[in-house]
Amino acid sequence: MEILTILIPVSLGLGALGLVAFVWALRSRQFEDPKGDAERILSDEWDDHPRPD
Amino acid sequence: MTDVGLARISACPACDAAPLAERLADPAAHAAQADGTLILSLPTAHCATCISDVERALIGLPGVRSARVNLTLRRVTVDAPGLGADDLIPVLGRIGYEAHELDPEALSATAADRQGRDLLMRIGVAGFAMMNIMILSVAVWSGAEAATRDLFHWISAAIALPTIAFAGQPFFSSAYAALKARRLGMDVPISLALILATAISLFETSASGEHAYFDAAVMLCFFLLVGRYLDHRTRAIARSAAAELTALEVPRATRLRDGAEEVVPVASLRPGDLIRIRPGNRVPADGEITEGRSEIDRALLTGETLPVAAAPGLMLSAGEVNLTGPLTLRVTAAGRDSSLARLTALVEAAEAARGRYTSLAERASRGYAPVVHLLALASFSGWLWATGDLRLAVNIAAAVLIITCPCALGLAVPAVATAASGRLFRRGLLIKDGTALERLAQVDTVVFDKTGTLTMEQPRLVSAEGLPVELRLVALALAEGSAHPLSRALAAALAGEAPAPLQDQQEHPGYGVSARWQGREVRLGRADWLGVRDDEAGRAGSATWLSVGEKAPIRLDFTDRLRPGAEDCVAALHADGKRVILLSGDRPAAVADLAARLGIAEYRAGVDPLGKAAAVEALAGEGAHVLMVGDGLNDTAALARAHASISPASALDAARVASDMVLTGQDLSPVADALVTARRATARIRENFAISILYNIVAVPVAMAGLATPLIAALAMSVSSITVTLNALRLRR
Numbered sequence: 001m002e003i004l005t006i007l008i009p010v011s012l013g014l015g016a017l018g019l020v021a022f023v024w025a026l027r028s029r030q031f032e033d034p035k036g037d038a039e040r041i042l043s044d045e046w047d048d049h050p051r052p053d
Numbered sequence: 054m055t056d057v058g059l060a061r062i063s064a065c066p067a068c069d070a071a072p073l074a075e076r077l078a079d080p081a082a083h084a085a086q087a088d089g090t091l092i093l094s095l096p097t098a099h100c101a102t103c104i105s106d107v108e109r110a111l112i113g114l115p116g117v118r119s120a121r122v123n124l125t126l127r128r129v130t131v132d133a134p135g136l137g138a139d140d141l142i143p144v145l146g147r148i149g150y151e152a153h154e155l156d157p158e159a160l161s162a163t164a165a166d167r168q169g170r171d172l173l174m175r176i177g178v179a180g181f182a183m184m185n186i187m188i189l190s191v192a193v194w195s196g197a198e199a200a201t202r203d204l205f206h207w208i209s210a211a212i213a214l215p216t217i218a219f220a221g222q223p224f225f226s227s228a229y230a231a232l233k234a235r236r237l238g239m240d241v242p243i244s245l246a247l248i249l250a251t252a253i254s255l256f257e258t259s260a261s262g263e264h265a266y267f268d269a270a271v272m273l274c275f276f277l278l279v280g281r282y283l284d285h286r287t288r289a290i291a292r293s294a295a296a297e298l299t300a301l302e303v304p305r306a307t308r309l310r311d312g313a314e315e316v317v318p319v320a321s322l323r324p325g326d327l328i329r330i331r332p333g334n335r336v337p338a339d340g341e342i343t344e345g346r347s348e349i350d351r352a353l354l355t356g357e358t359l360p361v362a363a364a365p366g367l368m369l370s371a372g373e374v375n376l377t378g379p380l381t382l383r384v385t386a387a388g389r390d391s392s393l394a395r396l397t398a399l400v401e402a403a404e405a406a407r408g409r410y411t412s413l414a415e416r417a418s419r420g421y422a423p424v425v426h427l428l429a430l431a432s433f434s435g436w437l438w439a440t441g442d443l444r445l446a447v448n449i450a451a452a453v454l455i456i457t458c459p460c461a462l463g464l465a466v467p468a469v470a471t472a473a474s475g476r477l478f479r480r481g482l483l484i485k486d487g488t489a490l491e492r493l494a495q496v497d498t499v500v501f502d503k504t505g506t507l508t509m510e511q512p513r514l515v516s517a518e519g520l521p522v523e524l525r526l527v528a529l530a531l532a533e534g535s536a537h538p539l540s541r542a543l544a545a546a547l548a549g550e551a552p553a554p555l556q557d558q559q560e561h562p563g564y565g566v567s568a569r570w571q572g573r574e575v576r577l578g579r580a581d582w583l584g585v586r587d588d589e590a591g592r593a594g595s596a597t598w599l600s601v602g603e604k605a606p607i608r609l610d611f612t613d614r615l616r617p618g619a620e621d622c623v624a625a626l627h628a629d630g631k632r633v634i635l636l637s638g639d640r641p642a643a644v645a646d647l648a649a650r651l652g653i654a655e656y657r658a659g660v661d662p663l664g665k666a667a668a669v670e671a672l673a674g675e676g677a678h679v680l681m682v683g684d685g686l687n688d689t690a691a692l693a694r695a696h697a698s699i700s701p702a703s704a705l706d707a708a709r710v711a712s713d714m715v716l717t718g719q720d721l722s723p724v725a726d727a728l729v730t731a732r733r734a735t736a737r738i739r740e741n742f743a744i745s746i747l748y749n750i751v752a753v754p755v756a757m758a759g760l761a762t763p764l765i766a767a768l769a770m771s772v773s774s775i776t777v778t779l780n781a782l783r784l785r786r
Binding site for chain 1: 100101102104105109122123124125126170173174177178181184185188189201204208212
């Protein structure tokens with residue numbers, strides 16, 4: 001059962017990583033236009049290089 | 054949780070809109086626009102191509118630095134210093150997109166926006182904690198014992214305590230507020246369950262007990278937060294829709310002071326002020342014309358489609374539209390005393406009557422909260438009396454509170470409302486009021502206004518064939534010189550041909566246009582100006598006359614143009630078994646003609662605003678649930694009085710404020726669709742309640758008998774929540 005001393009911190013750490021990623025996404029306003037983002041992926045306008053802005 | 058259901062956005066939408074509109078009218082607020090950011094609403098944008106089209110068209114314009122479409126809100130944000138909305142809207146119009154200017158001030162990141170992000174953050178934290186505690190709980194459920202179990206419980210406690218303290222805040226604060234007001238909302242049992250479950254689990258953990266409810270407490274928190282977020286989002290969208298509508302129209306007036314013009318908010322006008330009204334503008338206050346000649350469109354006030362000749366001495370009411378010539382008006386009544394404000398007072402009185410509607414969620418929560426507390430108390434005292442074991446009794450009471458907690462109930466209504474309003478928004482209908490869907494579902498009678506609702510503002514030329522070819526070119530040339538609606542309709546009907554060359558073209562405001570063509574005088578305008586007698590009141594459409602030299606004038610007939618989707622809408626309503634009534638302030642001939650074209654059997658013409666409200670009232674008195682669809686000031690009282698109401702986006706702001714729902718596009722067909730969706734949504738809400746109650750009937754006896762383990766509580770809670778959400782999502786199809 002000693003393995004738990006490694007596994008539990010690892011699982012908590014991975015969970016916390018997910019939480020940090022979520023908080024980052026929230027802060028960088030990635031939930032502002034979910035519908036637009038879903039549609040934009042279908043446009044082939046900026047396939048070759050990112051939009052310059 | 055009384056506020057989680059479909060509570061009204063506001064007891065009085067007009068109260069929300071008025072300060073907003075005033076803030077918009079304040080010129081100081083517009084200084085912020087100097088940075089060049091414009092926001093346009095795009096009611097018709099819906100796909101990837103729309104995004105590319107709009108962005109490409111806007112970025113292609115010189116002076117535009119960036120343009121970004123937000124498809125969720127159907128808006129485009131343009132960074133273009135030095136350009137105005139008037140420069141951009143025609144560009145979008147040419148590629149086929151309707152656009153309206155919105156005021157960035159009114160729409161800038163609001164408190165509601167922050168609140169939404171705050172809720173999302175709490176959901177994220179609760180979700181993270183729930184998953185980690187669940188991993189540990191699975192180990193406990195599958196047989197971890199002694200020191201391992203205690204260790205897992207302690208780790209769970211370490212995660213759960215800060216999570217409950219952070220994520221549970223919205224429930225705790227609202228429960229505190231409810232208790233202070235001596236009420237039992239839904240948040241009281243929720244908070245009690247969270248606190249009791251956490252406390253008893255902590256105690257059990259420290260005593261090396263077998264059962265800890267940390268997972269159930271955090272899961273409860275997570276599901277309820279999801280419900281609350283959905284509810285918040287529906288309301289935030291509705292609120293931003295209301296703000297968007299107010300932003301469309303800014304109440305400003307041009308005041309003349311010592312010969313100089315200044316733009317002032319309508320609220321600052323006083324009786325005796327002189328104001329200038331340009332052709333195409335709306336009259337901002339009641340008054341008497343002192344200078345100028347023109348024609349006045351009273352359709353929004355009375356439903357009357359024929360323009361009225363205006364000359365000095367004529368009294369005008371706020372809300373009328375000046376058509377052809379500039380007018381100077383001496384204000385006789387402004388603000389509170391104007392006819393507009395008198396109508397608003399009518400609206401408020403009518404709204405108070407409608408505010409008595411209690412939503413399904415409110416009714417459910419009112420019955421629910423006492424029952425939950427009584428059940429928990431009964432199991433606590435029952436077990437204490439039977440066994441004398443305080444620890445066991447508290448344990449079972451906590452289990453009962455967790456099991457009965459309205460997880461599914463908290464999700465039942467918001468999930469349905471979100472799915473239904475999302476579906477209607479995609480079809481072009483904005484829901485402004487939380488209980489509107491439920492009220493709409495009960496509708497059995499639909500009352501339409503005619504002018505501006507079933508018909509469009511611009512009339513259509515009927516008899517282009519009656520006009521000799523060479524005169525067509527003359528008519529086109531004359532019509533192009535005027536902004537009068539009939540002239541524009543004529544120009545649109547004859548477009549594509551080369552206009553005849555004319556000399557000395559001049560507009561006679563209030564009468565028509567004249568010019569010289571091949572040495573003869575040609576005139577286009579009112580019958581009395583051309584010296585013919587014409588009884589317009591007896592005819593269905595409106596007409597203008599064309600005369601060439603001394604020859605007899607030729608009559609050009611116009612008919613009302615139907616709003617797109619009007620025929621389909623009325624047919625669908627008839628097929629649905631609804632009673633359809635047409636109430637109009639227009640003259641009988643025009644109303645009868647339109648009713649015949651649409652197949653509406655019941656119609657009344659020449660109804661004044663009070664008459665409309667009274668007619669709706671009478672229908673309600675007969676037990677009918679009336680849906681009023683209208684756009685004018687004359688419909689406002691009826692819109693507010695009706696059981697549910699819809700107005701088109703082109704409606705006067707007072708009408709849009711008074712109605713529950715607004716059509717975002719020009720098409721009228723979403724109205725029939727909305728009735729079907731609303732009925733289905735209400736059915737789903739009832740189904741969801743039934744599912745929750747069924748689940749409680751099964752689970753509560755188990756919990757009260759002391760058989761509910763943390764595993765059973767976790768399973769029952771997630772299964773019922775997911776069932777309810779999936780049932781709601783069926784609406785999206």
